[in-house]
Amino acid sequence: MMNVNRKIIIRGFILALLFVMSAVVSVVIYTHWSIRQLITPMPSNEVLFDLLDVEGGPTSINYIVTASLQDRLRGEIVFPAFVLRWADGRRFVIDMGMDDRGAKYFYEKMAWQYESDDIKVHGSVAKQLGAEASLVAGLGFTHLHEDHVQGVQRYCQLKSAKLPLFQTPQQTEERNYTTGFGAAFVEDADCVSPKVLTGAGPLYSVPGFPGLAVVPVAGHSPGSTVFVVAVEGKLWIVAGDISWTRQSMLTNQPKQVSLFRSLIIPEDETRLVELRQWLAKLDSNDLVKVLLCHDGLALQVNGPPVFKPTVLKNDSR
Numbered sequence: 001m002m003n004v005n006r007k008i009i010i011r012g013f014i015l016a017l018l019f020v021m022s023a024v025v026s027v028v029i030y031t032h033w034s035i036r037q038l039i040t041p042m043p044s045n046e047v048l049f050d051l052l053d054v055e056g057g058p059t060s061i062n063y064i065v066t067a068s069l070q071d072r073l074r075g076e077i078v079f080p081a082f083v084l085r086w087a088d089g090r091r092f093v094i095d096m097g098m099d100d101r102g103a104k105y106f107y108e109k110m111a112w113q114y115e116s117d118d119i120k121v122h123g124s125v126a127k128q129l130g131a132e133a134s135l136v137a138g139l140g141f142t143h144l145h146e147d148h149v150q151g152v153q154r155y156c157q158l159k160s161a162k163l164p165l166f167q168t169p170q171q172t173e174e175r176n177y178t179t180g181f182g183a184a185f186v187e188d189a190d191c192v193s194p195k196v197l198t199g200a201g202p203l204y205s206v207p208g209f210p211g212l213a214v215v216p217v218a219g220h221s222p223g224s225t226v227f228v229v230a231v232e233g234k235l236w237i238v239a240g241d242i243s244w245t246r247q248s249m250l251t252n253q254p255k256q257v258s259l260f261r262s263l264i265i266p267e268d269e270t271r272l273v274e275l276r277q278w279l280a281k282l283d284s285n286d287l288v289k290v291l292l293c294h295d296g297l298a299l300q301v302n303g304p305p306v307f308k309p310t311v312l313k314n315d316s317r
Contacts, residue, residue, distance in 0.1 A: 039271060040216055042278055043203040051230040057211020058084040061231050062307035063299060064128045066097030066151055072115040074245060076296030079103065079147050081125045082238055083307050084212065084229060090137040092209055094227050094238050095293065096151035099124035106147055126155040130309040133158050138209055139165045139192065142240030142293065143221040144182040156191035165192045166206050168216040171223030172196050178266070179221050217242070219271035236304065237282060237290045242275045246298035249290065252276045
């Protein structure tokens with residue numbers, strides 16, 4: 001009798017395990033399929049370079065590193081934000097990185113994908129902006145993964161007025177299990193007011209911020225967005241996680257962690273090939289610089305200056 005019961009239990013366990021595995025496989029397959037349905041055309045070079053003729057564009061672009069780690073295979077990996085300044089004093093921030101606690105928690109969960117002993121925290125965007133935090137008038141995200149958005153909650157502790165968050169229709173409407181956690185951080189940020197960009201696309205102008213536009217690209221996540229910024233005669237393209245390193249973008253090399261691309265963060269590799277080729281060709285133009293979010297060395301060598309807060313007239317520090 002006991003043997004019969006044991007067989008029934010084992011059989012039930014196997015069936016339950018098979019059911020769970022089938023459900024996981026179904027979710028992953030659906031996630032891969034759904035991200036492939038979001039392909040939109042790329043804007044022409046002519047349309048992109050028209051941004052250089054827009055009057056009243058931003059006067060500078062800088063970057064802030066909220067956390068970093070030394071990866072033995074990929075070098076320095078950083079978790080940045082990008083700060084744009086306009087002559088009238090307004091700031092626009094692309095991505096929010098992570099605050100100190102968020103970075104530590106993120107590393108505890110994701111340390112398996114890095115060849116690194118620890119993560120180093122440098123301070124949230126809110127802390128590093130200093131007095132300039134009060135001048136931020138707009139916000140955008142390259143995509144809604146945790147390491148790009150978590151810092152917005154720290155920022156909201158300083159700001160009571162609503163901060164416009166400009167998003168493409170894709171980033172607003174499309175979700176999968178890789179972006180749900182990050183999207184929850186944004187939805188819980190009580191200082192953020194989402195604004196869906198309108199227009200025919202594929203290049204969407206950001207209203208009220210001349211010289212700034214976005215392109216929905218998908219590939220890495222359903223809402224992956226490329227920001228195009230015209231700063232005093234040069235186009236800066238903030239491309240998020242389309243590629244992990246500048247070199248792999250230029251040589252069109254895929255991300256090496258196949259488990260990462262297949263299960264953890266399902267990507268559309270066909271689309272990423274197209275995007276890397278597009279970005280590499282743009283970057284070959286002397287008037288264009290492509291910025292990838294996690295390549296610390298490339299940001300130091302080919303990126304804009306590191307952000308340094310300015311002393312405001314009403315700042316008594």
